[in-house]
Amino acid sequence: MRLKIEALSQKNGVLTLQCSVSDSGKGIAKDKIPSLFEPFAQEDTSINRRYGGTGLGLSICKRLAQTMGGDVSIESRENHGSTISFTCCLSEVDPENSEKPSDSKGLAPEPLLSGLIILIAEDNPFNQKLILKLLEGYGATCMVVNNGQEAIDLADELHVDAVLMDIHMPVVDGVAACEAIMQQSGESPPIIGLTADITQAEHQRMLSAGAVSIQSKPLEEVNLVNAILSALRDQRKLPEQQTGGLLASVIPAQELKKALFDNLNRLEQQLTVDEKTSLRQIIHDLMGLCGLYGMSELRELVLEFRATYSSSAVEENLKKVQFIRQHIQDFFERNAEN
DSSP: OEEEEEEEEEETTEEEEEEEEEOOSSOOOGGGGGGGGSTTOOSSTHHHHHHOOOSOHHHHHHHHHHHTTOOEEEEEETTTEEEEEEEEEEEOOOTTSOOOOOOTTSOOOOOTTTTOEEEEEOOOHHHHHHHHHHHHHTTOEEEEESSHHHHHHHHHHSOOSEEEEESSOSSSOHHHHHHHHHTSSSOOOOEEEEESOOOHHHHHHHHHTTOSEEEESSOOHHHHHHHHHHHTTOOOOOOHHHHOSOGGGGSOHHHHHHHHHHHHHHHHHHHHTTOGGGOHHHHHHHHHHTTGGGOHHHHHHHHHHHHHGGGSOHHHHHHHHHHHHHHHHHHHHHHHHO
16 A cells, blocks of 8 residues: 655645555456446445445545545556545645635634534535535535435445534435434434524424534524534634624625525426425525525515415415515615615
8 A cells, every 4th residue: 555645736825735545456447437436336346245335435535525626536457456546725824924814804714613524414505505615614624415315324424523404305304314313323423403494393303303403594604603613512602793794695695696586486487387285395495595695574575475375376476476586686786786
């Protein structure tokens, strides 16, 4: 076994490293290599029967490398061995002047989550991006999964320090995924539930499944970071006055507007075909975005729609959606002028 680390480039304060591990084993067939980075894929399926494992290792490694701005590759010849390499991009720090760069507000977040690996279980792409950018800004390394089953599998295969689990997830919902993770062998990571539902019954379901706390959507930056620190028994705390902002401050306003309109388009489409049974997830996604950038009135409009759509006619529901759309348009136009 041989380990090699080399610098590939050094530009604009970013150092790109390549780390390679070589062995002299039996090697891997060339036609098998492309599939090795797919979840649950193994070059020799008998390995699982003899030694255990699910075939998630290289898939996880690839995600971690890509999170660090790099990638993973394999070179191999049968009966001659293999070399597995990964690249990563690291920011250079001048020990003589190690002040952190300023963010848009003139102050960079304290790296309170530095060294932590956090699993984000969230199926909405906008919310994924939102939470990812925020936590990485505080120094965390994050992995994102799209459904409850992926969360269960990754928590079992990879050491993570904490899990953020949306309660309403496809394939396996957040409550069932939380229960499964808590039952896995070894010490389970603390799980923080995420939900746009304001009912205590919904919160209690997640807490009973093993979650240490619940964060309501729209997520607030200070509350989320402090909930993670508290779950890990870290005595540090982010002061309320340090940011004063919402989580959405890390995402451009136009991206939020597009995400809201995309959800309204889906809502209108389902209402047009009078398919009310499939509206729950769309409304849940809308609730998770409402209140960001101070859009508290929008949350009230969506809450009202959620309470009445099942007993209203299609035409009436479509008018309500159009009113919500106009409210969003007016809000962003006003803020663009300020």
